[in-house]
Amino acid sequence: MKNVTVLLLLFFTFFSFQLNAQDLMKSSDLSTVKVDYLSDSDIAKIRTQLKSNNMTIEEAEPMILSKGMSAAEFSKLKVRVNEGMVTSTLNKKEEEKKSTTNKKDSGRTQEKIVNNKVKDSVNALIFGSELFDNPTLNFEPDSNLATPMNYVLGPGDELQVSVYGVQEYNASIPVSVEGKITIQYVGQISVAGISIEAATQKIKAAIARVYSTVRSGQSQVSVSLSRIRTIKITIVGGKQPGNYSISSLATVYNALHLAGGPGKNGSYRNIELIRNNKVYKNIDIYRFLVKGDQSDNVSLKxxxxxxxPVYTQRVTVEGEVKRPGIFEMKKGEKFSDLLNFASGFNEFAYTASVNVLQKTGKEFKVHDINQSEFSTYIPQSGDVFRITKILNRFENRIKIEGAVFRPDYYSYNAGMRVSDIIARAEGLKEDAYTKRARIIRLKSDLTTEIVNVNLENALAGDLNANIELKREDEVTVYSILDFREEYKVTIDGEVKNPGEYPFYDNLTLNDLVAQVGGLTGSASKRVEIARMIKSDEIDDANPKRIELVELEITADNNEQVKNFVLKPFDVINIRRMAVYEKPQMVTISGAVSYPGKYVLANKKESVYNIVMRAGGLTSVANLEGMKIKRPIKQEQIDQIERVDLNLAKNDTLKEDLAKKLKEELKYVTIPVDWKKIMKDKDHYSNVTLFPDDEIEISILNEGVKVTGSVLLNSEIPYRNGKGFRYYINAVGGVDNKGWKKKAYIIYPNGKAAVTGSFLFFRSYPKVAPDSQIVVPEKPETKKISTGEWVSIGSVITSLALLIVTAFK
Structure with a gap:
C-alpha cells in the first residue's frame, strides 16, 4: 500500500509539472517544473508560446522566476529553448532567402524585380538611350528611406504596429484584400485608400479605446510600413513593352528602365503617363538628362x-561637339537648344558657321548657318549638322630659333622687326654669329623664300637691316660653333680605356693619358703619334701619308719627358713591353704524388717535366693510361664557322659541328706514351704543354669495358692473351642491331683502334687493361617493298623481250 502511494505521488508530480510546462505563460506556479524531464515536444510548445506572445526566453525570465522556477532550472530551460531556435533558424534559412528577397537595414521588404538588360547597339547614337541600356544604372526606390507621409495604403502592404511604455505590444499586420488590418483585442480597422499618416491616426485612436495607458499617455503607439505591396502597370511603346509588377514606391523612370526605355522609333520627349484613362503627366527625359530636373519622375499607382509614342522629328549632330549623336527636337526649338543638348562645341570646333545637310521632297541640299543665326534657326526633321575642325594655322604666330636664350614661338604684332623678336627671346647668346641671320618666309601663294639679315647692323639701329617681320616668319640665329668641325683624337695600346676622345685646344699627351685612366702595367716607355699632313699643294716627291712622332714616357707616373701638345685627329699608340707575360698554369691529376696546378716555367715545358715536378707516378699508375686534355679555344670554333663547305641552304652540318665543339666536347684528347718518353725524352709523346692543359694519369684497372650494341654492357676482367672476340663473347655477343665488323677499342690514354679486314680475313685490335670496346649500331636500310619488286620484275621482263626480239 505504501509503494502504491509513492507511485501515485510521483505520477501526479510529473503530471503537474508537465502541465505547467505545456502552459508556461498562463501557469501561476512553476516551482515543480524539472527541465530535464521535459520532452522535445514540450520545449517546442514553450517556443510556440513565446513566439505567439512576441517574446524571447530572455524577455520572459522575470515572469518565469516570479512564478517559482529556480534560477538553475531556468538556465537549463534557456539552453534547451535557444538550441532549438538555432536549429529552426538553420532549417528555415533557405526559405527566408526566397520569401524575403529585398531585406534592408530598416527591416522593410519588397518583392525583388529582375530585368536583364541588353545593350542596344542599333540605337546607341540616340541621345538618352544610354540611360536605359546601361545595366549598372538602377532607378529602384530605396526601401531604407522614410515612408512618405502621403503614401496610400492598399492590399499587400504590411504595417508594423508597436505599443511601448507601461503596456507593450508589437506585431506585423498585413493589409487584407478587403483593405483592413486586424489588431488583437482591438479589432479590424479599414486603411485601404488612405495615406499612411491618416492610417496612423486612425490606428492610434482604435488602440486608445482598448489600452487605457495609451489614452493616458503612459504608452505610445508607432506605425511604420514593414512590407511594400506590388502594383501592376502597363508600358506601351518601349523596347520591352508589356505588363509589369513593380513596387508601389516605384516611379516613372524606374518603370521605363525596366522596359528598356523607348523603342526604336519611340519618343524621349513626349512620354505620356495615363491614369484613370486620362493623360496625367507628359514626361520629357531631356529635362532630366540636360538639367537634372526630376519633376517628371512621379510615383506610379x-x-x-x-x-x-513615336517621335515627331530627329536630327543628327556630327563632328566637333562634346556629345555627337541623334537628338529629338520639339516644335519651336532652335539650333542653340540643339547645341545645348550636344553639350556645346569641343575645343577644336570651327564655330563661325555650321554646315547642315537638309532633305527636300526630291533631293538633298546644303545650308550654312552663321554664328549669328544659332539662336533663330529652327532645325527640320532629318537635318544632319556637321561641325568641322578649325584650320591648322595661326593668325599671329612667329618663331625664332638658334643662338638666343629663349628660342620659341611668339605672338606677332603688326610692325614687329628683327630686333623686337630678339628682345622677346631675351637677346643673343655669346656664341651667336652676328654677320648673318636667316628668315624663312611664307609667301602669299604658300611657297617659301629666304630673307638674309645682318644682325650686327639690325641691332645697331639700321632700319634697312632691321627688316619688318611677317606672320609665320621663322628667324634662325646661327652659332659660330655650328661652323666648327668636331675634332677628335684617338689613343690605343696599353692604356686602361683606349678609344676616340674629343679634342680641346692646348690638349697635351699627359692630359689625354690621365683622361683615359692611365697606363696598364704592360706599357713600355715607347709612344708613337701619327699626325695628319695638311698642305694646299701635292708633293709627289714626298711619299709620306702621315707624320710620325716618337716619344718616351715614364710608365710609373704616367708622365713624359716633354709635355707634348696634341693636334686634331692625332692617333697615339702606347707600345707594349717586349717581355711581359703573366704566369700561366697547367693541371695534373690522377696517379701522381702531388696532383694540382703547376706554372709553366719555360716556353718549352713538356709532359715529362710536369710529371717529375709532381713527384712522379705512383705505384698504382697505369703507364698506358696517360693523356692530355686541351681546351678547344674560341678562335678554333671561329675558324670552322668561317670555312665555306659549299653546303645546301638547309644543311646544318657546320652549325652542328660548331655547337658540338662548344657545348659537348669542350676539349681535345692527346694520347701520351709514357714508356716511350722514359726511354727517349725527345719522343713525340713528350709534347710541349699549353696554358690550361690538363694531364690525366689513370689508376691501373684490370678490367675491359664492353658497351654499345651488345647483349650486356659490362666490364670483363682482363686476361692476358685473350683477344677482341673473347670479350665480346663474354658479354653475350652483339645484338640484332650490332655492327661487329665496325667495332673499335678506346685505350686508357685516349687512343683508338678499329677492326680491319682484308678479303675474307678480319683483324681485331689488341686489347689492353682499362680499355673500352664499343660495338656501334648498323645503319638503317630501307627494305624494298612488294610494289618495288613488282616494278623491278616488269623492267627485267621488258628488257628480256627486247633482247629476244633483237636477236630474231
Missing part, C-alpha cells in the same frame, strides 16, 4: 499606363 495601380493600373497606370505609360505610353511612348
Amino acid at each position: 495601380e493600373n497606370d499606363v505609360i505610353r511612348i
Whole structure:
C-alpha cells in the first residue's frame, strides 16, 4: 500500500509539472517544473508560446522566476529553448532567402524585380538611350528611406504596429484584400485608400479605446510600413513593352528602365503617363538628362499606363561637339537648344558657321548657318549638322630659333622687326654669329623664300637691316660653333680605356693619358703619334701619308719627358713591353704524388717535366693510361664557322659541328706514351704543354669495358692473351642491331683502334687493361617493298623481250 502511494505521488508530480510546462505563460506556479524531464515536444510548445506572445526566453525570465522556477532550472530551460531556435533558424534559412528577397537595414521588404538588360547597339547614337541600356544604372526606390507621409495604403502592404511604455505590444499586420488590418483585442480597422499618416491616426485612436495607458499617455503607439505591396502597370511603346509588377514606391523612370526605355522609333520627349484613362503627366527625359530636373519622375499607382509614342522629328549632330549623336527636337526649338543638348562645341570646333545637310521632297541640299543665326534657326526633321575642325594655322604666330636664350614661338604684332623678336627671346647668346641671320618666309601663294639679315647692323639701329617681320616668319640665329668641325683624337695600346676622345685646344699627351685612366702595367716607355699632313699643294716627291712622332714616357707616373701638345685627329699608340707575360698554369691529376696546378716555367715545358715536378707516378699508375686534355679555344670554333663547305641552304652540318665543339666536347684528347718518353725524352709523346692543359694519369684497372650494341654492357676482367672476340663473347655477343665488323677499342690514354679486314680475313685490335670496346649500331636500310619488286620484275621482263626480239 505504501509503494502504491509513492507511485501515485510521483505520477501526479510529473503530471503537474508537465502541465505547467505545456502552459508556461498562463501557469501561476512553476516551482515543480524539472527541465530535464521535459520532452522535445514540450520545449517546442514553450517556443510556440513565446513566439505567439512576441517574446524571447530572455524577455520572459522575470515572469518565469516570479512564478517559482529556480534560477538553475531556468538556465537549463534557456539552453534547451535557444538550441532549438538555432536549429529552426538553420532549417528555415533557405526559405527566408526566397520569401524575403529585398531585406534592408530598416527591416522593410519588397518583392525583388529582375530585368536583364541588353545593350542596344542599333540605337546607341540616340541621345538618352544610354540611360536605359546601361545595366549598372538602377532607378529602384530605396526601401531604407522614410515612408512618405502621403503614401496610400492598399492590399499587400504590411504595417508594423508597436505599443511601448507601461503596456507593450508589437506585431506585423498585413493589409487584407478587403483593405483592413486586424489588431488583437482591438479589432479590424479599414486603411485601404488612405495615406499612411491618416492610417496612423486612425490606428492610434482604435488602440486608445482598448489600452487605457495609451489614452493616458503612459504608452505610445508607432506605425511604420514593414512590407511594400506590388502594383501592376502597363508600358506601351518601349523596347520591352508589356505588363509589369513593380513596387508601389516605384516611379516613372524606374518603370521605363525596366522596359528598356523607348523603342526604336519611340519618343524621349513626349512620354505620356495615363491614369484613370486620362493623360496625367507628359514626361520629357531631356529635362532630366540636360538639367537634372526630376519633376517628371512621379510615383506610379495601380493600373497606370505609360505610353511612348513615336517621335515627331530627329536630327543628327556630327563632328566637333562634346556629345555627337541623334537628338529629338520639339516644335519651336532652335539650333542653340540643339547645341545645348550636344553639350556645346569641343575645343577644336570651327564655330563661325555650321554646315547642315537638309532633305527636300526630291533631293538633298546644303545650308550654312552663321554664328549669328544659332539662336533663330529652327532645325527640320532629318537635318544632319556637321561641325568641322578649325584650320591648322595661326593668325599671329612667329618663331625664332638658334643662338638666343629663349628660342620659341611668339605672338606677332603688326610692325614687329628683327630686333623686337630678339628682345622677346631675351637677346643673343655669346656664341651667336652676328654677320648673318636667316628668315624663312611664307609667301602669299604658300611657297617659301629666304630673307638674309645682318644682325650686327639690325641691332645697331639700321632700319634697312632691321627688316619688318611677317606672320609665320621663322628667324634662325646661327652659332659660330655650328661652323666648327668636331675634332677628335684617338689613343690605343696599353692604356686602361683606349678609344676616340674629343679634342680641346692646348690638349697635351699627359692630359689625354690621365683622361683615359692611365697606363696598364704592360706599357713600355715607347709612344708613337701619327699626325695628319695638311698642305694646299701635292708633293709627289714626298711619299709620306702621315707624320710620325716618337716619344718616351715614364710608365710609373704616367708622365713624359716633354709635355707634348696634341693636334686634331692625332692617333697615339702606347707600345707594349717586349717581355711581359703573366704566369700561366697547367693541371695534373690522377696517379701522381702531388696532383694540382703547376706554372709553366719555360716556353718549352713538356709532359715529362710536369710529371717529375709532381713527384712522379705512383705505384698504382697505369703507364698506358696517360693523356692530355686541351681546351678547344674560341678562335678554333671561329675558324670552322668561317670555312665555306659549299653546303645546301638547309644543311646544318657546320652549325652542328660548331655547337658540338662548344657545348659537348669542350676539349681535345692527346694520347701520351709514357714508356716511350722514359726511354727517349725527345719522343713525340713528350709534347710541349699549353696554358690550361690538363694531364690525366689513370689508376691501373684490370678490367675491359664492353658497351654499345651488345647483349650486356659490362666490364670483363682482363686476361692476358685473350683477344677482341673473347670479350665480346663474354658479354653475350652483339645484338640484332650490332655492327661487329665496325667495332673499335678506346685505350686508357685516349687512343683508338678499329677492326680491319682484308678479303675474307678480319683483324681485331689488341686489347689492353682499362680499355673500352664499343660495338656501334648498323645503319638503317630501307627494305624494298612488294610494289618495288613488282616494278623491278616488269623492267627485267621488258628488257628480256627486247633482247629476244633483237636477236630474231
